[in-house]
Amino acid sequence: MKSVFYVIIRTLLVIPAKLLFRVKVVGRKNEPKKKEGVYLVCGNHQTVLDPVFLCIALRRQQPHFMAKAELFRVPVIGTLVRWLGAYPVSRGKGDVGAIKHAIKLLENGRSIGLFPQGTRCAGKGPRECRAKNGAAMIAAHANATILPVHIKMKNYTWKFFRRVTVVIGEPIPFERFGYDKEATGEYARISAEVYGEICRLGDTVK
Numbered sequence: 001m002k003s004v005f006y007v008i009i010r011t012l013l014v015i016p017a018k019l020l021f022r023v024k025v026v027g028r029k030n031e032p033k034k035k036e037g038v039y040l041v042c043g044n045h046q047t048v049l050d051p052v053f054l055c056i057a058l059r060r061q062q063p064h065f066m067a068k069a070e071l072f073r074v075p076v077i078g079t080l081v082r083w084l085g086a087y088p089v090s091r092g093k094g095d096v097g098a099i100k101h102a103i104k105l106l107e108n109g110r111s112i113g114l115f116p117q118g119t120r121c122a123g124k125g126p127r128e129c130r131a132k133n134g135a136a137m138i139a140a141h142a143n144a145t146i147l148p149v150h151i152k153m154k155n156y157t158w159k160f161f162r163r164v165t166v167v168i169g170e171p172i173p174f175e176r177f178g179y180d181k182e183a184t185g186e187y188a189r190i191s192a193e194v195y196g197e198i199c200r201l202g203d204t205v206k
Helices: 004-021 050-057 070-073 077-083 097-107 133-142 186-202
Strands: 024-025 039-043 063-066 086-089 113-114 145-153 162-166
Touching: 004 024, 004 050, 024 050, 039 133, 039 186, 050 086, 050 113, 050 145, 050 162, 063 070, 063 077, 063 097, 063 186, 070 086, 086 097, 097 113, 113 133, 133 186, 145 186
Parallel strands: 024 162, 039 113, 039 145, 063 086, 063 113
Antiparallel strands: 145 162
16 A cells, blocks of 8 residues: 555656666565565665665555654654654664554555664675564564565665665565464564575675
8 A cells, every 4th residue: 555645756766766876676576466465575774775775666565664763853854754654763762662553554454664673784784784673573463474675785885876786585474484472582583584585685686
């Protein structure tokens, strides 16, 4: 489900993004069709523009992203990000409200965009970073399919006219992780598996 405002903004961004960042999408066929239900798209997060690159790459559904709470207090920008479907999270506080909101969105038929790293790891490659437990926690409670995506660019630093390749992996039904709610460390294990797949996708392109 996509809002009219999101469709308009995305349409306006597609051509400039392709010209300025030479965005190339690999594995577009892997994005689930609308009839296949919603998903939790998980990608690596190295630059401030990563949410834009994901939205450009994904055509069929609107991913609703967590965004730092500070953005929503900025005049105009706060209104825009909310209209685009983002919702606030208080970083470093284990924001239970944001987690519950993400689960509710999935249950209500809306896809979610999430970066398992929890925050942007500027100046580092994805394998130098670690995943937090949020992605697995949300997926477990909503029984959500996970769509792994890798955003790749030289040195993982954006520059105008530098190629950005977005690799969309195959959707992973949550059942495939063999989640055992009685076992300890399951969120950490599943998040690590998801993040490992995200990193692996980056190895498939030069």
